[in-house]
Amino acid sequence: MVGIEESDTSSTWPYADPQGEPFLLTRFAIPTLPVTYLPRKRLIRHLDHAMETSLTMVNGAAGAGKTLLVAHWASERDEPVAWLTTDAAEPAPGMLWAYLLQALRFSGVPLPAGIGCPADASRVDHGLLVRLASHLSTRDQPVIVVLDEFDRVTDPEFAQQLEFVLHHAGRGMRLVLVTRTEPLLPLHRYRAAGDMTEIRGAELAFTPDEASALLETHGVSLPADAVRALVQRTQGWAAGLRLSALAASESPAPQTYLKEFEAGESSVADFLLAEVLRRQSPAKQDLLLRVSVLERFTPALVNALTGRADAEAILFELHRENAFVEHLGHTWYRLHPLFGEILRAHLRLQSPALEPELHRRAAQWLRRAGSLWETLGHGAAAGDWEFTAGALVDDLAIGQLFTGLRSEDLAELFSRMGPEAAGPATELVRAARDLSRSDISRGLTHLRRAEEGLSADGTDRTAARLSCALLEALAARLTGAPGRADVAAETARRLRDEVPSPLLDKHPELTALLLTHVGSARLWAGRFEDARAALSQVANAAGGPSTALPLEDALGSLAMIDYLNGWLERAERKALTAVSAAERFSQEQPSGSGIGQLVLAAVALERNELGKAQQLLDTLAAAPRMMRDPVVGAGRAIVTARLLLARGETRTALRTAEQAVPTDVASPWADGCAALVASAAHLAEGQSEAAVRLLGTVPEDQPACAVEIARARLAVGDSVAVDDLLGTLGPRVRTGPALTVRALLVRAQAAHLADDHGGSRRLVAQALSEARRERVRRPFFETGPWIRPLLSTAPLRNMAEGWLAPRTATPGGPPRAADQSPPVLEELSAREHDVLQRLAQMMSTEEIAADLQVSMNTVKTHLKSVYRKLAVNRRNDAVRRAREHRLL
Numbered sequence: 082m083v084g085i086e087e088s089d090t091s092s093t094w095p096y097a098d099p100q101g102e103p104f105l106l107t108r109f110a111i112p113t114l115p116v117t118y119l120p121r122k123r124l125i126r127h128l129d130h131a132m133e134t135s136l137t138m139v140n141g142a143a144g145a146g147k148t149l150l151v152a153h154w155a156s157e158r159d160e161p162v163a164w165l166t167t168d169a170a171e172p173a174p175g176m177l178w179a180y181l182l183q184a185l186r187f188s189g190v191p192l193p194a195g196i197g198c199p200a201d202a203s204r205v206d207h208g209l210l211v212r213l214a215s216h217l218s219t220r221d222q223p224v225i226v227v228l229d230e231f232d233r234v235t236d237p238e239f240a241q242q243l244e245f246v247l248h249h250a251g252r253g254m255r256l257v258l259v260t261r262t263e264p265l266l267p268l269h270r271y272r273a274a275g276d277m278t279e280i281r282g283a284e285l286a287f288t289p290d291e292a293s294a295l296l297e298t299h300g301v302s303l304p305a306d307a308v309r310a311l312v313q314r315t316q317g318w319a320a321g322l323r324l325s326a327l328a329a330s331e332s333p334a335p336q337t338y339l340k341e342f343e344a345g346e347s348s349v350a351d352f353l354l355a356e357v358l359r360r361q362s363p364a365k366q367d368l369l370l371r372v373s374v375l376e377r378f379t380p381a382l383v384n385a386l387t388g389r390a391d392a393e394a395i396l397f398e399l400h401r402e403n404a405f406v407e408h409l410g411h412t413w414y415r416l417h418p419l420f421g422e423i424l425r426a427h428l429r430l431q432s433p434a435l436e437p438e439l440h441r442r443a444a445q446w447l448r449r450a451g452s453l454w455e456t457l458g459h460g461a462a463a464g465d466w467e468f469t470a471g472a473l474v475d476d477l478a479i480g481q482l483f484t485g486l487r488s489e490d491l492a493e494l495f496s497r498m499g500p501e502a503a504g505p506a507t508e509l510v511r512a513a514r515d516l517s518r519s520d521i522s523r524g525l526t527h528l529r530r531a532e533e534g535l536s537a538d539g540t541d542r543t544a545a546r547l548s549c550a551l552l553e554a555l556a557a558r559l560t561g562a563p564g565r566a567d568v569a570a571e572t573a574r575r576l577r578d579e580v581p582s583p584l585l586d587k588h589p590e591l592t593a594l595l596l597t598h599v600g601s602a603r604l605w606a607g608r609f610e611d612a613r614a615a616l617s618q619v620a621n622a623a624g625g626p627s628t629a630l631p632l633e634d635a636l637g638s639l640a641m642i643d644y645l646n647g648w649l650e651r652a653e654r655k656a657l658t659a660v661s662a663a664e665r666f667s668q669e670q671p672s673g674s675g676i677g678q679l680v681l682a683a684v685a686l687e688r689n690e691l692g693k694a695q696q697l698l699d700t701l702a703a704a705p706r707m708m709r710d711p712v713v714g715a716g717r718a719i720v721t722a723r724l725l726l727a728r729g730e731t732r733t734a735l736r737t738a739e740q741a742v743p744t745d746v747a748s749p750w751a752d753g754c755a756a757l758v759a760s761a762a763h764l765a766e767g768q769s770e771a772a773v774r775l776l777g778t779v780p781e782d783q784p785a786c787a788v789e790i791a792r793a794r795l796a797v798g799d800s801v802a803v804d805d806l807l808g809t810l811g812p813r814v815r816t817g818p819a820l821t822v823r824a825l826l827v828r829a830q831a832a833h834l835a836d837d838h839g840g841s842r843r844l845v846a847q848a849l850s851e852a853r854r855e856r857v858r859r860p861f862f863e864t865g866p867w868i869r870p871l872l873s874t875a876p877l878r879n880m881a882e883g884w885l886a887p888r889t890a891t892p893g894g895p896p897r898a899a900d901q902s903p904p905v906l907e908e909l910s911a912r913e914h915d916v917l918q919r920l921a922q923m924m925s926t927e928e929i930a931a932d933l934q935v936s937m938n939t940v941k942t943h944l945k946s947v948y949r950k951l952a953v954n955r956r957n958d959a960v961r962r963a964r965e966h967r968l969l
Contacts, residue, residue: 112149120153124150125150125153136271138278139285142405144318144356155257178198197212215249243266287318289312303339307339315418385445386439437463483590484590485630548591600616607749612642636677637677640653647818676712698717714743760776916929
């Protein structure tokens with residue numbers, strides 16, 4: 082063995098290692114920084130702490146930028162830096178110490194000849210370590226020792242020897258380890274003593290600003306959102322960003338390339354396959370390829386995919402080696418997203434038939450584990466739609482196709498299900514999709530097939546039959562069939578007793594949706610109290626994201642009942658709560674049937690706030706709602722017709738009212754309201770007889786109908802019938818001011834025609850008193866010119882001033898309150914306040930988004946909500962209105 086013996090006293094450097102081979106000088110050289118290297122000050126500042134601690138560890142995955150970071154830092158230090166790049170081919174302690182001693186000499190650190198040098202590659206004398214530590218401890222200036230690629234050192238004996246020298250060298254040595262794995266040193270001691278500096282993968286990751294600067298060094302300039310997308314895809318991985326930047330700089334369309342590049346066919350893939358995958362054993366390579374189909378995984382799931390029993394130990398090793406396997410806590414792991422993308426592409430290339438089978442195994446394991454959403458994703462990826470639909474139905478989760486934060490994801494997932502998929506569960510999913518789009522005919526066809534399949538199956542499919550009841554209730558709502566809805570509700574009630582309570586508790590949206598559909602069908606039929614009983618159960622239940630849509634619809638329907646009974650304040654409160662129900666759960670897209678906005682428009686019309694009513698109707702019309710609820714469809718047409726009538730467009734109002742209610746679906750209140758509007762249009766044109774004939778088939782037991790029939794008959798001189806008709810509005814009929822004011826005005830007009838001027842004045846005064854409480858204005862504009870002289874008299878004028886007529890009204894003139902009163906304000910959310918404040922500072926939409934760190938679409942959604950709540954259409958008007966109401 083050629084070498085310098087440990088007892089050699091020569092002062093010259095040894096020319097060869099213990100095996101007699103020349104030292105490789107490249108292993109002592111600090112790496113040269115590429116011209117595109119980006120210095121990152123935050124990391125340099127952190128690394129400066131290395132001079133205050135004995136041990137520093139820079140630990141990250143391959144390509145994380147560890148070596149270049151330390152090389153940049155070391156090249157700017159005044160202290161001597163002994164750099165050694167370790168080599169897995171020379172793991173023995175003697176060889177490692179020979180190279181380390183040579184690195185110290187190469188850095189300019191003089192070592193006494195008496196220290197010696199190992200002569201045996203496999204071992205080192207303890208005395209050498211003592212002499213080296215003793216010498217270093219006497220230095221005035223510490224020497225920085227950098228051991229790069231320290232993960233290649235696997236000999237625990239060398240790690241113990243290194244820790245001995247580090248400990249006894251004191252302040253004379255600062256050790257920096259650059260590694261992919263946890264070194265074998267007793268790190269806990271250094272951490273406990275506060276004598277260790279650590280930089281790990283999360284800190285090494287590039288921020289969006291750093292990534293943007295890195296791209297600029299490669300001549301690539303991207304918008305901020307494109308940079309953020311690239312950082313998210315690469316997780317800020319340095320090598321991924323650099324390789325992507327190099328490729329993009331050679332592309333004629335860098336932004337398009339970085340957005341669409343296929344990870345499996347790129348220099349990034351070549352790097353990861355070579356530096357990470359192929360450095361693993363065949364068993365680990367197989368495991369990594371198989372788990373690439375998973376978003377996250379546990380050892381048990383990995384064993385199911387690989388057929389192994391030792392996944393726990395392998396995953397621990399891969400994570401410890403920084404092999405792009407991230408530990409999520411507990412027993413869950415995941416692959417780095419880009420690494421997983423590359424591995425999936427590699428898997429498809431190597432074993433194209435294996436991927437669907439892996440998805441199928443994962444789906445089956447996850448279903449047993451109770452993870453529904455991951456089950457559905459893997460079942461769909463496997464193309465096993467019967468299994469996937471069965472998992473959704475058996476979990477009682479079919480209601481989440483309609484509501485909840487995952488409804489859009491589920492709709493997209495099942496949109497890939499082809500016609501070849503068969504079975505009751507797949508038919509139920511098809512029925513749900515069609516009915517959600519109001520395609521009743523196709524939906525019912527699929528629902529009948531599902532029911533036939535369940536009958537023929539003979540197995541216990543309670544969850545599926547309960548799902549059938551939900552869809553039957555929805556079909557009943559869409560067709561205005563309360564009888565069918567009641568049958569569905571009774572069926573569901575019986576089936577619920579057969580379903581485990583935990584399963585029902587997990588999916589409250591199913592019961593909420595069913596009750597909402599039943600309540601809406603009863604409302605359409607005019608069974609207001611029965612509807613209220615079903616809808617109140619939804620409104621009073623604890624809410625959550627999955628029940629946001631049925632809660633919105635239930636509150637809106639309850640508001641509609643209050644409105645139809647004449648209670649505007651109650652209706653408005655419920656409608657405002659309904660409209661904001663989805664906002665509380667960050668559902669930015671309009672959902673539900675829109676009935677809350679319809680009621681707000683109707684209330685605004687009753688208050689003669691015509692502009693606000695029109696704006697709400699326009700918003701309702703523009704919303705991309707899938708379900709066409711007959712209550713909302715008819716209600717919208719009726720309110721629109723009444724608004725047209727208020728503006729004097731009687732012919733258009735008449736046509737709109739005549740088309741309000743579908744001819745094949747009867748609804749007492751909708752038919753009655755449409756006839757009332759049409760009758761009012763005839764009265765406005767002086768066609769009293771036509772108005773009376775039109776009301777001939779309207780049920781007189783409905784308060785609103787009774788009032789309008791009385792008004793129409795009064796117009797043709799039949800004052801005798803007024804008392805008989807309005808006598809139905811006795812104490813047992815609990816009607817609100819919107820109806821009682823109209824009844825009082827009809828009675829006042831009858832008294833006026835009978836020359837009972839005192840009685841007429843008294844009834845108008847009572848109507849004003851009733852109307853003022855809830856700002857009911859519209860009836861006074863509809864009653865005709867006879868009331869104007871009365872309102873010009875002192876007592877009545879005083880009662881009308883400030884809310885019905887302006888305080889400067891001309892005596893004897895008509896009341897003018899349309900759109901003059903500020904609208905009732907819906908409370909702004911905290912985020913809407915933030916947007917409004919920045920609006921007042923003249924910030925653009927882009928500036929607001931950047932300041933609040935949200936997307937531009939989110940800002941636009943909040944702006945629309947602010948405009949709606951303040952009843953304005955422009956920014957300046959919003960700021961002005963907000964200041965009027967002291968919101969700013």
